[in-house]
Amino acid sequence: MAELRASVTRLPVPAPPIRPEYLQDVVAGGDIGVVQKPLTVWQRLANQGWLRKAFILIVIASAWEIYARHLNNPLLVPTFSATLDAFWSAIVSGDIPQKVRNSVVLLLKGYTLGLTLALGFTALAMMFQLGNDLLETLTSAFNPLPAIALLPLALIWFGLGDISIIFVLVHSVLWAVALNTHSGFRSVSTTLRMVGRNCGLTGIRFIAKILIPAAFPSILTGLKIGWAFAWRTLIAAELVFGVSSGKGGLGWYIYENKNMLDIPAVFAGLFTVILIGLTVENLIFRNIEAATVRKWGMQT
Amino acid sequence: MNVFPTGNILGASGATSGPTPVLQVKGVTLQYKTKQHLVTATYRVSFDVYGGDRYVVLGPSGCGKSTLLKAVGGYMAPTEGEMRLKGVPVRSPGPDRMFVFQEFDQLLPWKTVKQNVMFALQASGKMRGRAAEAQAMRYIEKVNLSKFADSYPHTLSGGMKQRVAIARALAMEPDILLMDEPFAALDALTRRKMQDELLQLWADTRFTVLFVTHSIPEAVLIGNRILLLSPHPGQVKGELNSDGNDPVDPRSGVKLSDRIHEVLFADRIEEQEVVPHG
Numbered sequence: 001m002a003e004l005r006a007s008v009t010r011l012p013v014p015a016p017p018i019r020p021e022y023l024q025d026v027v028a029g030g031d032i033g034v035v036q037k038p039l040t041v042w043q044r045l046a047n048q049g050w051l052r053k054a055f056i057l058i059v060i061a062s063a064w065e066i067y068a069r070h071l072n073n074p075l076l077v078p079t080f081s082a083t084l085d086a087f088w089s090a091i092v093s094g095d096i097p098q099k100v101r102n103s104v105v106l107l108l109k110g111y112t113l114g115l116t117l118a119l120g121f122t123a124l125a126m127m128f129q130l131g132n133d134l135l136e137t138l139t140s141a142f143n144p145l146p147a148i149a150l151l152p153l154a155l156i157w158f159g160l161g162d163i164s165i166i167f168v169l170v171h172s173v174l175w176a177v178a179l180n181t182h183s184g185f186r187s188v189s190t191t192l193r194m195v196g197r198n199c200g201l202t203g204i205r206f207i208a209k210i211l212i213p214a215a216f217p218s219i220l221t222g223l224k225i226g227w228a229f230a231w232r233t234l235i236a237a238e239l240v241f242g243v244s245s246g247k248g249g250l251g252w253y254i255y256e257n258k259n260m261l262d263i264p265a266v267f268a269g270l271f272t273v274i275l276i277g278l279t280v281e282n283l284i285f286r287n288i289e290a291a292t293v294r295k296w297g298m299q300t
Numbered sequence: 301m302n303v304f305p306t307g308n309i310l311g312a313s314g315a316t317s318g319p320t321p322v323l324q325v326k327g328v329t330l331q332y333k334t335k336q337h338l339v340t341a342t343y344r345v346s347f348d349v350y351g352g353d354r355y356v357v358l359g360p361s362g363c364g365k366s367t368l369l370k371a372v373g374g375y376m377a378p379t380e381g382e383m384r385l386k387g388v389p390v391r392s393p394g395p396d397r398m399f400v401f402q403e404f405d406q407l408l409p410w411k412t413v414k415q416n417v418m419f420a421l422q423a424s425g426k427m428r429g430r431a432a433e434a435q436a437m438r439y440i441e442k443v444n445l446s447k448f449a450d451s452y453p454h455t456l457s458g459g460m461k462q463r464v465a466i467a468r469a470l471a472m473e474p475d476i477l478l479m480d481e482p483f484a485a486l487d488a489l490t491r492r493k494m495q496d497e498l499l500q501l502w503a504d505t506r507f508t509v510l511f512v513t514h515s516i517p518e519a520v521l522i523g524n525r526i527l528l529l530s531p532h533p534g535q536v537k538g539e540l541n542s543d544g545n546d547p548v549d550p551r552s553g554v555k556l557s558d559r560i561h562e563v564l565f566a567d568r569i570e571e572q573e574v575v576p577h578g
Contacts, residue, residue, distance in 0.1 A: 191403045194375060197393040199423040209423060213410045296409045297454025 078264040086264035087271055096253065096272055103249030106162060107234050110169025114226065117170065118177035123207055126185055139179045147172035147233045151240060165237050172233040173226040180225065184218025185211045217293045224285055235273060321348035322508050323372065323476055327381035330367050341367035342534035344381065347527050349476065349510055354502060356523030357512045360564060364534035365512045369480050372510065373399055385475055395424035398469035402481040404461045407453040413440060414449040417468045426472060439471040442501060459490040466498070470507060477509040483518070495521055520546050520557050528563050537563050
């Protein structure tokens with residue numbers, strides 16, 4: 001290092017040569033050649049996410065079919081085609097649609113109630129310090145508690161029936177959504193808050209017009225997690241005591257068919273559970289995302 | 301605008317009889333708490349802003365100029381002194397003092413340009429429906445963004461976002477516009493353009509603006525009156541007049557920007573020698 005500095009002082013860089021100035025016109029766009037060219041059909045197909053995923057699903061289904069045929073034991077693993085068969089006949093007979101409706105109606109009741117409560121809690125938390133402390137204490141206590149663990153208690157309090165299931169559903173939705181909404185509210189930038197207050201917004205109007213839209217990416221995440229929790233909790237709860245509520249949902253459908261050793265129907269039930277989960281995630285939440293946070297550039 | 305103070309320029313708040321100021325700041329001391337310290341941001345700052353003023357608050361970083369602007373905006377209360385807007389003490393934020401911030405995220409990302417401008421009008425209850433839309437479009441046109449009225453903020457450049465924020469604030473026709481280094485986050489070319497556009501807007505609509513900056517060239521260009529603050533805590537060092545052309549002071553023969561530089565950085569001579577100012 002010292003040597004380098006010494007050499008620099010001994011041999012100063014000669015002054016750069018003086019060059020003439022010039023200005024010139026640039027080539028017009030048409031003369032350059034390829035500025036923009038369409039991709040080939042294959043490249044465009046490979047860019048479609050759903051196509052790639054569909055391909056993966058086909059591979060998995062084929063592997064399943066091949067393995068099940070090789071195993072040749074429908075009591076353990078029925079083939080993919082047998083599952084589809086059972087699925088189709090259960091749909092035609094109206095058995096699965098009925099069970100799905102029972103499950104989804106119950107789920108929506110619990111989900112909506114849970115969301116309303118979560119919003120109420122978070123609004124309180126944003127307006128009062130005590131509300132904030134209450135929410136933080138409750139979420140940290142109840143969020144790690146699996147909702148299904150409350151089912152025995154719910155059965156004692158509310159008896160066998162929809163109310164018990166709704167109670168555990170609310171519990172599974174409420175804390176996840178409240179936690180995400182609250183952290184979303186708190187991460188709204190100071191500038192946006194100041195803009196809101198500058199426009200004269202306070203209290204509920206401030207929450208509705210600034211905090212909720214500004215925290216929408218987090219809220220949406222909360223809604224998704226809440227949905228997934230609720231869906232799992234519901235199926236589990238139905239597996240435990242779906243029969244007693246009279247009608248029974250998908251969980252009960254799975255349980256019932258297991259008892260009758262109708263394994264393809266069990267798989268068909270599981271298949272339905274997955275299908276509904278995928279539909280909600282890819283159709284409903286994906287579209288909400290596209291119409292909101294993506295359109296607003298808040299999430300890419 | 302060419303009138304220069306003939307007397308003692310440090311006699312800051314000496315308002316003579318005549319028009320009453322829009323904004324009066326009297327002996328304002330501002331303090332805020334961090335986790336460990338109680339920080340005094342400004343100490344007994346006084347100044348008056350009159351209607352039509354382009355009043356610039358200039359000082360190095362740490363002189364509390366942004367804090368001062370926040371206090372005028374009603375976001376924090378002074379520990380000493382008072383601020384009056386049209387004679388009424390400032391207590392809380394309100395749409396009579398519209399803010400333009402430095403940050404680009406001051407636009408609501410979930411609203412289009414037009415909706416952003418309308419939002420302020422509607423949320424404050426100043427205008428509704430058609431009237432709000434017409435008012436919004438009028439001011440969007442003034443900042444040359446009519447073509448982008450239905451675009452979402454994330455599709456706009458930084459300069460365009462700041463123009464929307466300015467349109468949103470001006471559409472409210474506030475008593476005073478509060479600008480907190482609005483062009484500081486822009487690239488140099490865009491900043492220069494925005495400064496000219498702001499002056500053009502002012503020539504069109506004659507609003508009153510309180511403009512905070514740490515850039516001497518910007519202060520000289522934008523302001524008709526410049527308040528100089530010292531750092532840690534901010535105290536008034538003086539008020540100078542400007543005509544936007546960096547005039548030479550007839551008495552001392554020194555350019556305005558050099559006079560300002562001398563006042564603000566007099567005690568930092570070595571730095572001045574190392575980094576020549578432009």
